[in-house]
Amino acid sequence: MAGVITTGSHPKALWEGIKAVWGREYGKHPKFHSEMFDIDSSRKAYEEDFEVTGFGLAPVKSEGGSFSYDSESQGTVKRYTHVAYGLGYICTYEEKNDGLYAAVSRRRAAALAFSMETTRQIICANIFNNGFNSAYTGGDTKEFFATDHPTVNGTQSNELNPSADFSEAALEDLLIQIHDADNSRGLPIALREADIMGPNNLMFEMTRVLKSEMQSGTANNDTNAIRTMGLLGKKPIINPYLTDADAWFIRTNAPNGTKYYNREEVTFDQDNDFDTKNLKAAAYMRFTAGWTDWRGWYASAGA
Numbered sequence: 037m038a039g040v041i042t043t044g045s046h047p048k049a050l051w052e053g054i055k056a057v058w059g060r061e062y063g064k065h066p067k068f069h070s071e072m073f074d075i076d077s078s079r080k081a082y083e084e085d086f087e088v089t090g091f092g093l094a095p096v097k098s099e100g101g102s103f104s105y106d107s108e109s110q111g112t113v114k115r116y117t118h119v120a121y122g123l124g125y126i127c128t129y130e131e132k133n134d135g136l137y138a139a140v141s142r143r144r145a146a147a148l149a150f151s152m153e154t155t156r157q158i159i160c161a162n163i164f165n166n167g168f169n170s171a172y173t174g175g176d177t178k179e180f181f182a183t184d185h186p187t188v189n190g191t192q193s194n195e196l197n198p199s200a201d202f203s204e205a206a207l208e209d210l211l212i213q214i215h216d217a218d219n220s221r222g223l224p225i226a227l228r229e230a231d232i233m234g235p236n237n238l239m240f241e242m243t244r245v246l247k248s249e250m251q252s253g254t255a256n257n258d259t260n261a262i263r264t265m266g267l268l269g270k271k272p273i274i275n276p277y278l279t280d281a282d283a284w285f286i287r288t289n290a291p292n293g294t295k296y297y298n299r300e301e302v303t304f305d306q307d308n309d310f311d312t313k314n315l316k317a318a319a320y321m322r323f324t325a326g327w328t329d330w331r332g333w334y335a336s337a338g339a
Contacts, residue, residue: 040126040314064150068275069160071231072287073296073325082118083297085175085328087111089188089220111188111220114175116324118299121155123148124318129308132315145304145317152302152319160325161277163294164233164285168195168337180327181335189222196336202238202284204245204262206336211267214288214334227331231287232268235278242272242284282338293332296325 069075076083091106125144166172167180176186184191196213200206217227234242246268251258262268268286287293299322306317327333 040128064153065157065276067153068157068273068277069296069325071273072160072164072233072275073294074292075296075298078116078118078297078299082324083116084113085116085292085295086113087175087220087329090223092221093223109188112175114326114328116295116297116326118297118322118324120300120320120322121152121159122318122320123151123155124316126309126314126316129313129315148304148317148319149302152321156321156323157277160296161275161279163325163327164275164283164333164335165277165279167285167333167335168283174327174330176330178330180330180333181337182330185330187218187220187222189218189220192218194330194334196334199337199339201282201339202234202241202245202336204251204260207232207245207262210286210334210336211262214286217288217331225331228289229268229286230289231270231273232284233273233275233278233287234284235281236274236276237281238284239272239274242274246272280338283335284338285333285335287333288331290329290331292328293330294325294327296323298323 087110089109089111091108095104097103125148127144163180170179173179178185181195183193183195183197185194193213196206196210200209211229214227214229217225219225232242232246245260246262248260249263251260300320302319302321304317304319306315308315
């Protein structure tokens with residue numbers, strides 16, 4: 037709905053007797069990106085991460101024999117190029133002065149801030165919404181969640197295969213996969229689960245599975261092993277910006293997983309146009325979000 041806000045944009049604001057002006061006063065979602073990404077600042081046009089592959093296993097050294105020597109190499113390279121986002125509005129001098137309800141104009145700045153923050157949250161959530169799409173690749177030329185991430189020691193997976201809808205059994209399978217993780221040289225690493233995230237559709241099922249003392253949804257009296265072992269003890273992250281109704285995700289303790297670089301926080305500016313006396317206001321921000329090490333998250337696309 038691009039265009040200049042004039043007295044005709046909301047003519048009711050020119051007359052007394054209006055009981056309420058509504059449409060912009062809704063509750064706001066939390067800033068989910070702070071739970072999904074490691075937050076950092078940047079002072080450059082882009083930031084880069086690169087992988088060092090490390091060493092393999094040590095072979096047997098015979099008595100009097102020479103050492104075996106290994107080498108390390110540079111692995112995948114990830115570049116984070118910052119993107120600028122901006123939005124503004126223009127209202128006429130007459131609209132500003134003739135309107136009888138200050139709430140109409142005063143709350144425009146709040147509405148603009150809401151649009152900017154919602155934009156940020158959707159951009160960040162899209163890293164996961166597009167996470168199974170091969171058109172959106174990372175430094176290793178694979179999508180975020182794949183069964184064949186290339187490494188020095190062959191391919192590795194951070195995707196449940198076959199994919200399954202969220203359930204206690206499927207969650208256990210993905211947790212086992214996390215605990216079986218290796219580094220790029222094939223050496224076992226202490227990868228552990230940290231958080232679980234899903235869309236609104238899974239809020240109740242996730243709560244039942246994680247919080248039930250016994251196995252959820254069965255007549256068995258077996259203990260809920262996930263709860264008993266203290267795995268994923270925190271409240272699940274229910275992210276309304278996730279668009280797939282049955283995809284679900286587990287964040288791990290891997291460093292350099294999902295990263296968010298804040299180049300410029302949201303700023304607001306306003307000015308008047310001399311020729312028209314129109315009021316112009318705009319908001320601007322610049323950031324980038326993505327993933328470096330796919331081991332930072334494991335996921336299932338659902339059945």
